[in-house]
Amino acid sequence: MTEFLRRQFEHWCVEELLCKYPGLRLRPVAAREVIISGTLLFRAEAPDKERVEDEYEIEIAIPERFPKWIPSVRETEGRIPPDFHKLDDGSLCLGSPTRLLLLLSESPSILAFVERCVIPYLYGYSFYKQYGAMPFGELSHHQQGIREDLASIFGIKGVEVVCDFVRLASMKKRHANKQSCPCGSSLRLGKCHRLRVNDLRNRLGRYWFATMYRKLC
Amino acid sequence: MTTLLVTKLLDMIVDSLDIPKSYYQKAVDRHHSLGEWLCRAESRVAAFQPNVSPQGSFRFGTVVRPLLAGGEYDLDNVTTLDMPKTAMTQKQLKNLYGDEVKDYATSHGMLEPVEEKNRCWRLHYSDEATFHLDTLPCISEEIDVVHAITALGVHPKLAGMAVAITDRRHPEYEIFSRNLFSSNPRGFATWFEDRVRPWATAQIRRLVEQRLYASIETVPPYEWKTPLQRSIQLLKRHRDVMFRDNPSVGPISMIITNLAAHAYAGEPDILSALTNIVDKMPQFVRPNWPRVPNPANPAEDYADKWTKDHLLESNFWAWHTQAKSDIAKLPTILSGNNLFSEVRRTFRVELTEHELRQFDARVIRPVSVAIRTAPVLSIPSAPRPWGHND
Numbered sequence: 001m002t003e004f005l006r007r008q009f010e011h012w013c014v015e016e017l018l019c020k021y022p023g024l025r026l027r028p029v030a031a032r033e034v035i036i037s038g039t040l041l042f043r044a045e046a047p048d049k050e051r052v053e054d055e056y057e058i059e060i061a062i063p064e065r066f067p068k069w070i071p072s073v074r075e076t077e078g079r080i081p082p083d084f085h086k087l088d089d090g091s092l093c094l095g096s097p098t099r100l101l102l103l104l105s106e107s108p109s110i111l112a113f114v115e116r117c118v119i120p121y122l123y124g125y126s127f128y129k130q131y132g133a134m135p136f137g138e139l140s141h142h143q144q145g146i147r148e149d150l151a152s153i154f155g156i157k158g159v160e161v162v163c164d165f166v167r168l169a170s171m172k173k174r175h176a177n178k179q180s181c182p183c184g185s186s187l188r189l190g191k192c193h194r195l196r197v198n199d200l201r202n203r204l205g206r207y208w209f210a211t212m213y214r215k216l217c
Numbered sequence: 218m219t220t221l222l223v224t225k226l227l228d229m230i231v232d233s234l235d236i237p238k239s240y241y242q243k244a245v246d247r248h249h250s251l252g253e254w255l256c257r258a259e260s261r262v263a264a265f266q267p268n269v270s271p272q273g274s275f276r277f278g279t280v281v282r283p284l285l286a287g288g289e290y291d292l293d294n295v296t297t298l299d300m301p302k303t304a305m306t307q308k309q310l311k312n313l314y315g316d317e318v319k320d321y322a323t324s325h326g327m328l329e330p331v332e333e334k335n336r337c338w339r340l341h342y343s344d345e346a347t348f349h350l351d352t353l354p355c356i357s358e359e360i361d362v363v364h365a366i367t368a369l370g371v372h373p374k375l376a377g378m379a380v381a382i383t384d385r386r387h388p389e390y391e392i393f394s395r396n397l398f399s400s401n402p403r404g405f406a407t408w409f410e411d412r413v414r415p416w417a418t419a420q421i422r423r424l425v426e427q428r429l430y431a432s433i434e435t436v437p438p439y440e441w442k443t444p445l446q447r448s449i450q451l452l453k454r455h456r457d458v459m460f461r462d463n464p465s466v467g468p469i470s471m472i473i474t475n476l477a478a479h480a481y482a483g484e485p486d487i488l489s490a491l492t493n494i495v496d497k498m499p500q501f502v503r504p505n506w507p508r509v510p511n512p513a514n515p516a517e518d519y520a521d522k523w524t525k526d527h528l529l530e531s532n533f534w535a536w537h538t539q540a541k542s543d544i545a546k547l548p549t550i551l552s553g554n555n556l557f558s559e560v561r562r563t564f565r566v567e568l569t570e571h572e573l574r575q576f577d578a579r580v581i582r583p584v585s586v587a588i589r590t591a592p593v594l595s596i597p598s599a600p601r602p603w604g605h606n607d
Contacts, residue, residue: 006499006534018542020592022549022559026539028460028467029531041591046599053591085602095600103600120599136596139603149601 005034012066013109020111023055034062036110037076044123049135054126056080058118060110067108070100073118080125085138094121096139096149098204098212105203143216150212155196156183163217165193169201169209176201219548222576224488226551226560229575231447231487233566234281234454240290241439244275247342247350248294254321255296261317265298269352272402274470277409278439279449284457284565292350295402297357297380302395307383314338314354335385355380355400362399366514371404375513378404404513405475410438412478417441444490445481449474451491451564455540458565460532468533471519472509476501479512488547495541502533551576 009015014036018024023039037059045051057077063069072091080086085093094100094117103116120136127135139145147159154165164182168189171179176197177190185192201209252269255262273293274280283289296314305313311333318338319331329341337353358366358379366376381397389396414421420443421436430436438446452473460467480497484490502508507518508530523530543563550559556576561567 005531006537009534009538014538015542015545018539019546019549022546026459026535028463029528029535030463030466034531034535042594043591044594044596046596051593055591093603096603099600115594117600119594120596121602123596124599124602134602136599137601139601145603149603
């Protein structure tokens, strides 16, 4: 991290984040991660859902390889209990890794990450506490939850063929297109779900899906 | 209107960071006192015609109060000795000078021992304001070195102020050698004063007309109070606050002062100066060595430690980004409800109720209403959280 960090800060829209959410501040850099912490004040609303105003003390650890790697976010005041969508290390489970990476591939800035992943999560918790329901729904535990989200990402209804789609996304395009499409259409992928699979492969890379395949299937 | 108010707020903050004029006078007295001691007949270095020259923020007029009550003020000076480089080893020169400085400390009743640093000796004063003085022994640079600096585009007046310094880390510290590290603190100070002076002429003239000084030449830089000097004070304070838990990893004052002086373009007030300075500062960090050169000796890199410790550079950019965003949001803070807490958080300055009322009565409302300033975010869709344990 040298002058490169300056350009990273610009690309990540760090300054815009700090201006828009003045309770957040950069912490001195002590390792390879960049830490932003402080009070995140927000007013948020979702379609057909009540507006919520709230504030949380948070800490965002941005890895050197952001946006290819996902930042880790912690709520530091202990308002959110350990059994509410948290990972084993206590950080917030904002969504399935593939979903988060797709969002970051669309908007590779820390400002977008906060507004599209962190605030929706915190809004969801505040909403849940006030109204007893999750405004955007929630995924099942562990790998089942990841399969459900991948099914949604690939645009298929059941989770049974998710692994087949993940395997095709992990293959080179010209090989994958010759395989039969797992959706049951009896067509080869190149004549069926080609656009969706190719788009995902282009955005996240086939190695990401190879990793997912090894973990899930 | 907002611009005027923000300017007023910044001026108010700098005023509270400023030190009493008597401290500057005290610093001058201490440099003179040491100079007189070194020049007395029985001094070990008297034969080398010691010349003591003040350096650092007390010379530039950019001192800020320490963050914590009882914190020390840093005084710096350079003592140039007239001798050839090969007259003695670096170690002999450092110790010869150190013995004289130790005697000075003893004869002036200083309780703490004189401390040896890599390049200088540190004297600890202790009275109503705690100072330490770093005094650097050096030798005027040889003419071929001065010519080499001039050949790099430095004005001969500045190049001629280059000095050779002793350094305990130098591989030839204990042997006779012409190969000493070169530095140019006096050249930098002169360059800085030359940069600032054109914007200080009105203030200098005013002080002379008020008969506070006999002539324009005798008005010291700490009286100039230009937007550049005041901006540097604010930036140094911002740095002090951000790195209060580990000051050694924050950007050093010489880098901030150097870059700010380069970036300043004569803005007439502190807000426009500060905004321009933080905006332009990055342009003066070179991509290759020397990253932040001394304008009076481009071969001297104030950011030389960045190469060995990349975190130092990372922290420079982190500080710069934070400072830039803090300055950009000043108008918003002023129109919000938490001016007191924002100023305290950013600069560790507590504005009085009287000061706050000069802006608007609204600014002293309690922090709890700050939530009203949060932006509204519309969330059309969001990732579903995963792994909920019922």
